[in-house]
Amino acid sequence: MIAPEKRRNNPEVIAHTKNRMASARAGVALLVALVFVALLSALVFGFFYDMEVSASSAYAVGDDFLAWLAARSAVAQAMGLLADDLAQVEQSGMPPYDSELDTWAAGIPATDLNEAKMRASISDEYGKINLNALFLKQGDQLVRNERLIQALRDFFALRTAGDQKDPTDAILDWLDYDDMDAEEPEGAENSYYMGLQNPYPCKNGPMDSIEELLLIKGITPELYFGDPEQNQLPLSEYLTVHGDWRGRVNVNTAREEVIAAVIGASTGNQDLGLAQQIFDEARMSPFEDLSRLAQFLPLPAEPPAAQRPARTADGRRVDPRELERQRQTAQTQRMFRVDSYVFRIQGDGMKGDTIVRIEAYVWRTPLDPRELEEYAANFGSILEGSAEPVPPEAFRVLDWRIIK
Numbered sequence: 310m311i312a313p314e315k316r317r318n319n320p321e322v323i324a325h326t327k328n329r330m331a332s333a334r335a336g337v338a339l340l341v342a343l344v345f346v347a348l349l350s351a352l353v354f355g356f357f358y359d360m361e362v363s364a365s366s367a368y369a370v371g372d373d374f375l376a377w378l379a380a381r382s383a384v385a386q387a388m389g390l391l392a393d394d395l396a397q398v399e400q401s402g403m404p405p406y407d408s409e410l411d412t413w414a415a416g417i418p419a420t421d422l423n424e425a426k427m428r429a430s431i432s433d434e435y436g437k438i439n440l441n442a443l444f445l446k447q448g449d450q451l452v453r454n455e456r457l458i459q460a461l462r463d464f465f466a467l468r469t470a471g472d473q474k475d476p477t478d479a480i481l482d483w484l485d486y487d488d489m490d491a492e493e494p495e496g497a498e499n500s501y502y503m504g505l506q507n508p509y510p511c512k513n514g515p516m517d518s519i520e521e522l523l524l525i526k527g528i529t530p531e532l533y534f535g536d537p538e539q540n541q542l543p544l545s546e547y548l549t550v551h552g553d554w555r556g557r558v559n560v561n562t563a564r565e566e567v568i569a570a571v572i573g574a575s576t577g578n579q580d581l582g583l584a585q586q587i588f589d590e591a592r593m594s595p596f597e598d599l600s601r602l603a604q605f606l607p608l609p610a611e612p613p614a615a616q617r618p619a620r621t622a623d624g625r626r627v628d629p630r631e632l633e634r635q636r637q638t639a640q641t642q643r644m645f646r647v648d649s650y651v652f653r654i655q656g657d658g659m660k661g662d663t664i665v666r667i668e669a670y671v672w673r674t675p676l677d678p679r680e681l682e683e684y685a686a687n688f689g690s691i692l693e694g695s696a697e698p699v700p701p702e703a704f705r706v707l708d709w710r711i712i713k
Contacts, residue, residue, distance in 0.1 A: 376665040377711070379427035379658030384667050386417050387429040387654040388704055391673050405675065406647040407433060408561035408595035413652070425660035432546075434670065435649035436562030438464060438570070439552025440522075441515045443484055451486055456574050456644060457556035463579050464547065464570035469532070476527030483512050483525050497526040516550040518708060551653075551670050551707055557646040560587065560602060561595045575640040576606065596647050606641060650675060651707065666712040672705040 390413045397412075398405050408414070417429035443458055444451040458477065465475045478493030499511040502524075512521065522528045522544060535541030547567055552558070558571050565584045572587075573579035587605050596602055656667045 372660040372663040373665070373713070375423065375425040376658035376660040376663045377667075379422045379425040379660065380656045380665045380667040380711075381658070382422055383417055383427040383429035383656030383658065384654050384669050385656075386427075387413070387431050387656060388671060390417070390431065391652060391671070392703060395673065395675075404597040404647075406561060406595060406597050407435075407559060407649040408647075409433075409592055410595055417656075419659075422658075425658055427656065427658050429654060429656040432653045432655075433559055433562040433649045434549045434551045434651040434653055435553050435557075435559040435646065436564070436567065437547055437549040437552055438558065438567060439549055439554070439556050440480060440484065440519075441550050442552065442554055442556035443481060444486070445555070453481075454556050456640065460556075460570045460574035460644070461548075463573040464566060467566050467569060467579060467581070468541070468547075473529075473532060474527055476525060476532070479526040479528075480522075483521075484515065486513055495527070501526060519545045519548060519550055521550075522548070549651075551651045551672075553646060553650075555643070557644055559647060559649050560599075560645045561591045561647055562649065564588070571644045572606070572641070575644055598647060599642050599645055602641060602645060648675070649673075664713075667709065668712060669709040670707040672707055674703050674705075 394407075394411050394413045395405075413431050416431050417427065419426050419428045438457065438461055440461075443454055443461065445454050446452075458481070461480070462475055462477045465477060469475075474495060476495075478496035481493050482496035482498050497511070499513070502509055502511050509524065512524075516522075523530065523533055528544075532544070534543050542564075547564060558567060560568065563571070565581060565588045568587050569579050569581050569584035572584065583605065587602070590596075590605075651670060651672050654667075654669045654671060656669070658665045658667075
């Protein structure tokens with residue numbers, strides 16, 4: 310037996326001790342690395358856990374499972390595209406605007422994945438009219454967002470060309486949080502829905518998905534799904550429940566009918582030709598801010614000479630057309646924006662004759678902390694009761710579904 314003082318000076322013991330310490334440090338480093346990888350994976354893939362649990366009971370190992378796995382991978386890669394786009398903006402110092410010229414807009418092309426194929430498309434929910442913003446919260450009160458309500462009326466006027474009744478009133482009654490208030494002229498409250506052959510209650514609250522429109526009075530399948538022969542897309546391509554909380558629309562990603570409706574609500578002029586001009590401009594040279602958009606707005610007509618104001622005492626002349634222009638510009642700035650937070654990802658997995666789609670609505674955390682504070686303070690009740698003032702993760706999944 311070696312004495313304690315000799316053990317401390319024995320080269321073999323020292324070497325053995327160092328090796329054990331090095332192994333311990335390596336083990337700790339490996340553990341830290343594994344924890345880091347686990348956290349990083351959870352950041353992007355955590356929301357798939359519930360889907361995996363539900364899907365594993367529905368899909369046997371085979372074409373169905375491989376297609377579902379490919380769809381899941383497609384959604385994850387699409388989220389990576391959105392994250393890369395934001396990182397490029399931060400590195401370049403460019404204004405944080407989103408447009409259909411960004412890399413994310415191209416989506417993920419059809420790609421082989423093991424024995425299956427995957428692909429994904431990404432669309433901007435901020436380029437649509439947000440139905441949940443038709444009412445705004447002011448304290449404990451709900452206030453009608455009159456400009457957005459008018460924009461929705463203008464949109465349906467363009468959509469139906471006067472052939473159908475405007476369903477806006479019924480949408481307002483579906484959202485208004487109260488079954489006891491006065492019914493909108495063309496709307497419907499709980500008594501109407503409970504009197505149907507297959508009754509169900511009026512929502513009286515914010516919509517969870519755009520498909521809820523099919524439950525609302527006046528929204529027929531023909532109106533919702535559109536007419537392909539007339540180049541009409543489904544309402545889900547124009548309207549959303551995951552848009553800007555104020556109801557502002559990203560001019561860089563909005564369709565012509567949405568742009569025309571938004572401008573019409575501000576100026577009283579639903580000019581599809583002007584909307585087409587703005588639409589084309591946004592796809593050639595996206596709007597980095599809203600200052601360029603003002604030049605596309607029509608100036609008010611020249612007032613009669615008798616109505617022109619005289620010069621002020623210091624020689625300045627007040628032009629009512631310029632005042633009107635400023636008013637219209639301010640209104641438009643309250644209706645438009647150039648960046649986006651919420652995106653719809655449609656990930657498809659294909660194996661044999663099986664196609665599985667995972668549709669996810671994701672909220673991408675912006676770079677500007679002021680935007681985070683605004684979101685936390687005003688975006689409905691999504692963060693209500695949370696100890697975190699802002700979402701701590703890069704992405705927040707607002708909704709998802711599996712379609713086979």
